[in-house]
Amino acid sequence: MRSKSSRNNDVLLKHRDKTTPKIYALLVELVNENREDLAEMVAKADYLIKYATVCIKDKDFAEAREALEGAAKRIKPVKEFGVNVEYLEYIYEGAKKKCK
Numbered sequence: 001m002r003s004k005s006s007r008n009n010d011v012l013l014k015h016r017d018k019t020t021p022k023i024y025a026l027l028v029e030l031v032n033e034n035r036e037d038l039a040e041m042v043a044k045a046d047y048l049i050k051y052a053t054v055c056i057k058d059k060d061f062a063e064a065r066e067a068l069e070g071a072a073k074r075i076k077p078v079k080e081f082g083v084n085v086e087y088l089e090y091i092y093e094g095a096k097k098k099c100k
Contacts, residue, residue, distance in 0.1 A: 003032050011036050015043045022087045030083065038078050045074040045088060052095045064099045068092065 012031055016024060023046045030039035048071035055064035071092055079085050 003028075011039050011043075019043065019046055026083070026085070026088070035081070035083075038081060038083060041074045041078050042083075042085070042088065045071040045078075045092075048074070049088075049091050049095050052099065056095065056098050061100050064095070068096055068099060 012024075012027060015027055019027065023042065026042055027039045030036070030042065048067045052064040052067035052071065055061070055067060075085055075088055075092060079089075
């Protein structure tokens with residue numbers, strides 16, 4: 001079977017320009033394993049972490065904590081399926097340390 005790319009998959013096309021290369025590689029891996037539901041969760045967690053870092057820069061720590069809680073809720077089930085989410089956890093922990 002042919003591997004999926006952003007040319008023939010809506011999930012990958014939608015997130016290609018908005019994610020880092022490491023997150024995009026994880027999305028490609030999940031989509032090619034027919035786990036688009038998990039790929040969407042990874043993309044949403046990545047977005048929430050980015051949003052939290054913007055909130056931290058703006059000194060809106062309450063909003064940042066709320067966004068980080070949402071990201072953690074999305075990372076946990078993906079991790080339970082055995083997906084390697086080390087990088088996602090790394091950026092999550094980095095944002096969490098900056099949030100007062």
